[in-house]
Amino acid sequence: MNARDEILARVRAGLADRGTGAGHPVDWVYGRATPLPDVLGRFVERCEDYQARVIRVAAPDVGPTLVRVLRESGITSAVWPAGLDAGWRAAVLAAGVTVIADDPPLTRRQLDETGGVVTAARVAVAETGTIVLDHAADQGRRALSLVPDFHLAIVRGDQVVSDVPEAVAVLRASIDAGRPLTWISGGSATSDIELERVEGVHGPRTLVIVLAE
Amino acid sequence: MEQPGHGLTVGLFATCVNDIMFPGTVRATMGVLTRLGCRVEFPDEQTCCGQMFTNTGYFSAGLATVRAFVQAFAKYDYVVAPSASCIGSVRHQHEMLSQNKPALARQVKTLVARSYDLCEFLVDVLGVTDVGASFPHTVTYHLTCHARRVACVGDRPRRLLEAVRGLTLVDLPEAETCCGFGGTFSVKNSAVSVALATDKARNIVATGAEFVVAGDNACLMNVGGVLRREGAAVKPIHLAHILNSEEAVR
Amino acid sequence: MSVIAPDETRRTPAPPPGTFLGMPAFPVNAEQQLANAQLRANLARATATIRAKRALRVAEVPQWEDLRAAAAAIKDRVLANLDTYLLQAEANLTKAGATVHWARDGDEANRIVTELVRATGATDVVKVKSMVTQETDLNEALERAGIAAWETDLAELIVQLGHDRPSHVLVPAIHRNRREIREIFLAEMGRYGTPAPPGLSDDPAELAGAARAHLREKFLVADVAISGGNFIVADTGTLVVVESEGNGRMCLTLPDTLISVVGIEKLVPTFEDLEVFLRLLPRSSTGERMNPYTSMWTGVTAGDGPQNVHVVLVDNGRTRALADPVGREALRCIRCSACMNICPVYREVGGHAYGSVYPGPIGIVLTPQLRGLDSAIDRSLPFASTLCGACVEVCPVGIDFPKLIVHLRRLVADRERTEPGLEPAVMAVGEWAFGQGKHLSLVERVAEIAGRVFGPWRFFRKLPWPGSLWTSGRDLPVPPRESFRHWWKRVKP
Numbered sequence: 003m004n005a006r007d008e009i010l011a012r013v014r015a016g017l018a019d020r021g022t023g024a025g026h027p028v029d030w031v032y033g034r035a036t037p038l039p040d041v042l043g044r045f046v047e048r049c050e051d052y053q054a055r056v057i058r059v060a061a062p063d064v065g066p067t068l069v070r071v072l073r074e075s076g077i078t079s080a081v082w083p084a085g086l087d088a089g090w091r092a093a094v095l096a097a098g099v100t101v102i103a104d105d106p107p108l109t110r111r112q113l114d115e116t117g118g119v120v121t122a123a124r125v126a127v128a129e130t131g132t133i134v135l136d137h138a139a140d141q142g143r144r145a146l147s148l149v150p151d152f153h154l155a156i157v158r159g160d161q162v163v164s165d166v167p168e169a170v171a172v173l174r175a176s177i178d179a180g181r182p183l184t185w186i187s188g189g190s191a192t193s194d195i196e197l198e199r200v201e202g203v204h205g206p207r208t209l210v211i212v213l214a215e
Numbered sequence: 216m217e218q219p220g221h222g223l224t225v226g227l228f229a230t231c232v233n234d235i236m237f238p239g240t241v242r243a244t245m246g247v248l249t250r251l252g253c254r255v256e257f258p259d260e261q262t263c264c265g266q267m268f269t270n271t272g273y274f275s276a277g278l279a280t281v282r283a284f285v286q287a288f289a290k291y292d293y294v295v296a297p298s299a300s301c302i303g304s305v306r307h308q309h310e311m312l313s314q315n316k317p318a319l320a321r322q323v324k325t326l327v328a329r330s331y332d333l334c335e336f337l338v339d340v341l342g343v344t345d346v347g348a349s350f351p352h353t354v355t356y357h358l359t360c361h362a363r364r365v366a367c368v369g370d371r372p373r374r375l376l377e378a379v380r381g382l383t384l385v386d387l388p389e390a391e392t393c394c395g396f397g398g399t400f401s402v403k404n405s406a407v408s409v410a411l412a413t414d415k416a417r418n419i420v421a422t423g424a425e426f427v428v429a430g431d432n433a434c435l436m437n438v439g440g441v442l443r444r445e446g447a448a449v450k451p452i453h454l455a456h457i458l459n460s461e462e463a464v465r
Numbered sequence: 466m467s468v469i470a471p472d473e474t475r476r477t478p479a480p481p482p483g484t485f486l487g488m489p490a491f492p493v494n495a496e497q498q499l500a501n502a503q504l505r506a507n508l509a510r511a512t513a514t515i516r517a518k519r520a521l522r523v524a525e526v527p528q529w530e531d532l533r534a535a536a537a538a539i540k541d542r543v544l545a546n547l548d549t550y551l552l553q554a555e556a557n558l559t560k561a562g563a564t565v566h567w568a569r570d571g572d573e574a575n576r577i578v579t580e581l582v583r584a585t586g587a588t589d590v591v592k593v594k595s596m597v598t599q600e601t602d603l604n605e606a607l608e609r610a611g612i613a614a615w616e617t618d619l620a621e622l623i624v625q626l627g628h629d630r631p632s633h634v635l636v637p638a639i640h641r642n643r644r645e646i647r648e649i650f651l652a653e654m655g656r657y658g659t660p661a662p663p664g665l666s667d668d669p670a671e672l673a674g675a676a677r678a679h680l681r682e683k684f685l686v687a688d689v690a691i692s693g694g695n696f697i698v699a700d701t702g703t704l705v706v707v708e709s710e711g712n713g714r715m716c717l718t719l720p721d722t723l724i725s726v727v728g729i730e731k732l733v734p735t736f737e738d739l740e741v742f743l744r745l746l747p748r749s750s751t752g753e754r755m756n757p758y759t760s761m762w763t764g765v766t767a768g769d770g771p772q773n774v775h776v777v778l779v780d781n782g783r784t785r786a787l788a789d790p791v792g793r794e795a796l797r798c799i800r801c802s803a804c805m806n807i808c809p810v811y812r813e814v815g816g817h818a819y820g821s822v823y824p825g826p827i828g829i830v831l832t833p834q835l836r837g838l839d840s841a842i843d844r845s846l847p848f849a850s851t852l853c854g855a856c857v858e859v860c861p862v863g864i865d866f867p868k869l870i871v872h873l874r875r876l877v878a879d880r881e882r883t884e885p886g887l888e889p890a891v892m893a894v895g896e897w898a899f900g901q902g903k904h905l906s907l908v909e910r911v912a913e914i915a916g917r918v919f920g921p922w923r924f925f926r927k928l929p930w931p932g933s934l935w936t937s938g939r940d941l942p943v944p945p946r947e948s949f950r951h952w953w954k955r956v957k958p
Contacts, residue, residue: 005567009729009780013548016788026542030535032737048754107768110685110719130755143769144718144760148711166755167740177701177736180561182766185743185759190711193751194620194636195643195669196507197514203619203673204680205711205758229949231899235912236942238949245958257953260902268895270852270871271888272878276896283901308871360853365867393809397851402934404849406496409938410813411851440939443924 036165041128042213045162048131052188053201054209061214064156065093068120071154071210072099077118080154081108081146085139086122090156094120104142113145118152119206124183125172126157126211129165132187133157133211136176144182153206155186159215218252219341225253226291228284228330230301231263237432243459244297244333247346250459251337261287266304269312271399278312285322292329293340297455299332300431303365306330332362333455334371334430344374350460351381354452355424357415357438359431360393372430372454379457381464387427388418396437412441419449426452476588476613477604478628478653486836488820490845498814507642508815512806515636518752519803519859525754526744535741537863540797543699543732544787550699550732551778557702561764563774571601574779578603578691578724579610581775585722587612587689591680593706593713594618595693596800597728597779599631599822600835603691614691615657615683617712619676626653632816634823635750635802640815643667654679680712690716690771694727695799696742697776700735703763704776707746709756717760723771729778730787730796742799745861750801782835791872795831797862804856804866810849819846826856830869838877847873887931902950909948916944 003011038044046056059067068090072080079100082091095101102108102116122140123133133155135141147153163169173183190205201207225248229241245255265280284305288294296302306327313320337343356376362368376384395401395411402408415438419427425448429435432453439451472479488494498504523529543550555565566581568574574597582590590607592598592614604614604625616625623638624631627649631637638646650661650672659682661675692713696705704725706713717723733739747756765774787793805811805825816824820842821832829846838844847870856866882889898908919925924940925932935941947955 005569005573008569009567009778009784010548010551012780012784013551013729013787016784016793017545017547019790020545026538026545028535028538028542030531030538030741032740051754052757114681114685127755132755137766137769144714145770148714148718166743170737170740170743174736177698177703177761177763180763180766182763182769183759183761184714185755185761187753187755187757189757190709191757192619192673192710193515194618194623194638194710195646195672197511197518197636197639198669200669200673202670203677203710203712204617204684204715231905234905234949235909236944238945238947238952241949242952255958257950258902259906259950259954262899262902262905265899268892268899270874271892272847272871272874272876273882273892273896274875274878276892276899279896279900283899287902360851360855364854364857391855393851393853393855395809395851397853400848400851402931404492404495404810405934405937406492406499407810407813407849408851410499411809412939414813436942437939440935440941443940444926444938 033167033171035168036129038128038164041162041164042159042215045126045128045131046213048128049188049211052131054131054188054211056211056213058213058215064212064214065090067212068094068154069097071212072118073097075152075208077152079117081113081116081119081142081150083121083140083142083146086120104146110145110149113149116150118154119146119150120154121147123155123157123161124176125169126162127166127169128162130187132185134169134173135184135186136173136181137184138181144184147184148205151206152208154210154212156212156214159213219343220248220251220253223253223293224291225255226288226294227255227257228261228288228294228296228301229257230296230298232433233297236436237453240297240432240453240455243453243455244295246459247455248295251341251343251346258287264301264304265312266301266308267398269304269308274312277308281309281312281323282319284309285319285326288326289322293336294326294330295333295336297333297453298431299359299362299366299368300433302330302332303361307365332366332368332430334368334375337375338371345378346375346458348458348460349380349464350457350462351464352426353383353385353424354426354428354457355385355387355419355422357387357390357394357427357429357434359429359434362430363391375454375458376428382457385422385424387422394434394438396434401437408437409441412438416441416445416447420447424449426450428452428454428457430454475608476611477608477615478625478657480605481628481630485820486840486842488842490841491818491849492845494818494820495814498818503642504640504815505813507640508812511636511639512812515752515806519749519806522748522752522754526748532741532745533861533863536745536861537797539733539738539741540862542734544730544793544796547729547787550734551729553699554697554702554732557700558764558776561702563702563764563776566775566777568777568779571781574601574726574777574781575603575606577777578726579606579612581724582607582612582689583610585689589613589615589687590689590691591615591617591683591687591716591720593690593692593708593716594621595691595726596634596822597693598691598726600781601779603726617680617683617716619673619710622676622680623649626650630817631822632824633802633805634800640817643669643672646672650675658682684715684719687720689722689724690720692716692723692725694725694731695746696739697727697732698736698739699732701763703736703761705739706760707756708758709751711758714758714760717762718770721771722773724775724777726777726779729780729783746799746801749803749859749861785837786831786834789834792834792869794864795827795834795869797864798827798831799862801861803859803861807855807859809851809853809855819849826850826866830866830873833873838880844877847877906950909950912944913946913948916946919943920946
């Protein structure tokens with residue numbers, strides 16, 4: 003018997019007592035919102051708890067804000083996903099930042115030498131201070147938001163949900179489309195040395211979220 | 216005023232550790248119950264809750280004690296023991312041990328519902344927290360693991376202690392951590408058991424209390440053994456002794 | 466701390482000699498660990514920190530108990546229909562472009578992985594922390610095949626560079642403090658890649674920085690990564706890796722070949738079930754509302770990440786546990802490590818005493834089921850508990866540890882009952898003595914004689930074996946001259 007058949011046979015033999023019918027009901031209602039008085043306020047508070055910087059701006063001010071943040075952070079070159087807003091791109095270019103397209107795909111070394119990356123996100127979670135990327139055209143492939151040391155993410159106010167269950171419900175479509183997901187809660191961190199949290203290991207050491215309302 | 220225990224007959228379950236090693240605790244338990252008006256009987260068919268066998272994996276020996284327990288106590292409306300651990304075992308292990316013996320299992324099921332740790336019987340059945348005791352000393356209280364998580368006696372011991380005249384209760388740091396007794400663990404893993412008891416003893420001494428009180432003498436024997444070995448002044452005492460005390464408050 | 470000379474015949478740091486299964490029984494190991502004051506201080510500090518963080522984050526969730534119950538029910542559903550979910554996951558993974566392999570045991574898993582790596586021509590692989598490959602000792606199998614496997618989780622890196630073994634499921638180097646870690650990095654990093662900066666201090670941020678620099682070089686060139694998986698979603702074929710540092714994302718994203726080695730119990734039925742586990746796991750595990758990074762991928766995504774994706778489904782004793790209607794509950798485990806952080810025994814002795822990659826309460830209920838009860842260490846594990854029940858309160862999937870522990874003790878006792886030894890004899894006498902009140906009365910007469918002879922001393926300080934097991938560290942009261950039973954008989958109030 004091959005390994006597959008043998009393991010399945012062992013499973014079935016081991017479950018000889020399971021009988022039929024009934025099954026295992028799960029007493030849980032999926033996809034519920036967590037009641038929050040101020041979803042966006044909570045999102046900002048929780049992101050800042052995990053050392054991410056959040057800047058709330060009116061939607062038309064996103065372009066100038068990107069320019070200001072990149073300049074303040076000393077970022078002179080940034081990877082720019084192909085599907086990200088062209089108006090913002092123009093603003094950043096006009097400010098003298100080198101905008102780098104992932105076409106042809108950048109090598110790991112090229113990404114490592116790039117100052118930062120700007121992306122959108124698919125959904126954000128207030129209660130946990132999380133943004134989730136599904137790596138659509140406005141976010142780029144996974145390596146783009148990983149290797150550069152600075153990540154600026156733009157989240158629309160209407161993308162922020164209360165808690166994980168609502169986010170999972172939103173993300174079902176991305177999963178069904180075969181997209182990978184990256185859940186990001188603050189910057190990279192470790193607690194491996196005496197359980198003391200240290201910010202910044204392998205992922206981008208700086209995460210800035212621009213929340214556009 | 217009629218006493219809260221008037222008209223009630225209680226089967227006193229001494230438990231083996233108390234029967235053999237701490238008869239004073241059983242007499243104190245009797246004393247409290249009698250003072251509250253209960254009629255107390257000691258059926259001598261009784262032996263043990265069986266957990267030292269069950270928890271070591273010897274289920275047949277555990278089952279033998281279940282039989283003795285049923286034989287001794289089936290005729291009582293109330294079974295009371297000065298040990299939350301032994302009552303916890305009656306509640307949670309006797310049914311498991313007797314599951315293939317339908318007749319015994321039925322008797323066990325009804326008896327389990329009538330079995331109480333002393334503090335539960337006082338607070339829930341007799342409805343008293345002030346048992347009329349006085350004990351003018353500073354004590355710290357260790358809610359033992361089986362009282363906390365198996366019998367789930369909650370804050371009953373604390374409420375009983377707080378009503379004792381003259382008693383000063385001080386909090387025990389890391390009270391939720393095990394003292395390391397663990398039944399046969401105390402000898403099978405002697406070194407770890409002593410290490411845990413030593414930590415517990417250190418926390419007890421740090422309270423500055425004269426007494427460390429608990430509802431299980433086995434745990435007190437463990438941590439008390441370390442306290443004594445280290446020459447600490449603090450003395451272990453079972454809750455029943457305090458509830459039975461009428462020491463004058465100066 | 467001793468510095469170990471490099472072994473020129475090896476590509477990666479050599480682990481300590483010996484095997485888990487060759488270890489003595491738990492009490493012997495535990496006593497050795499208890500003598501290590503530094504270890505105990507490190508453990509006490511680290512576990513206290515993480516317990517406090519967990520308690521804080523759990524208290525924030527009003528439906529915590531409902532979440533735990535849901536998680537337990539979902540996992541029980543998976544286990545009761547494991548064959549169905551495995552086939553569903555296999556079909557969805559295959560459809561998404563992944564290749565699914567099955568491994569009956571650790572050796573078979575290691576063989577599959579070794580062959581997959583060889584087929585790529587790679588001689589180095591990067592690894593994300595994975596418990597199941599610890600179980601199978603994959604790194605050493607790869608080393609024997611001339612392939613260097615580099616651990617990229619910070620704690621795993623500390624363990625690997627320190628020629629050490631992991632001692633905790635989540636924080637494998639929990640037994641090491643910052644000064645020890647600095648020494649390891651300074652001594653070892655340069656031998657295997659980018660060295661630690663010469664002026665390295667023991668500041669955790671600087672130590673993490675050294676690990677970043679050391680590993681970045683490996684991430685930028687690696688062609689093959691090996692991961693575990695926290696969950697496999699049966700209805701979509703999605704794999705989930707929950708992590709903190711970003712080393713997981715590096716491994717899961719940059720190399721062209723990704724081999725994920727996952728235990729067959731890691732399934733969840735649907736993508737929606739993740740809403741339950743993603744709320745329970747980080748709070749139980751690191752005491753965070755959410756861990757910094759969670760990666761989810763479904764087979765191959767064109768133009769994004771590894772294009773050569775393999776999943777190895779590993780049994781390695783899990784079906785043995787599944788076949789035990791009581792013991793199978795241990796397979797609910799999601800490896801959060803809350804049980805070890807709260808376990809008084811674990812906190813005293815650390816993970817190395819358990820002779821298993823799974824220490825603490827989950828280790829003592831899972832390891833003897835995965836490996837069987839043939840070795841001294843595995844037979845001793847179910848007894849490495851005071852049955853205090855603290856683990857039950859924190860387990861996010863509601864494993865009833867004391868129930869499982871007592872069940873496994875019974876299986877051990879049933880094997881040892883027929884063997885010569887003190888315990889079976891004592892228990893046989895006990896069964897007689899405690900079977901009837903009148904028998905116990907006779908035993909009490911013996912105790913009373915001891916009480917009369919030794920009464921004046923009040924306590925025993927030093928008894929011969931086996932009494933010495935008690936009196937080695939504790940005084941024992943001398944029994945009273947009269948048991949309660951006999952007092953009652955005499956006085957009959």
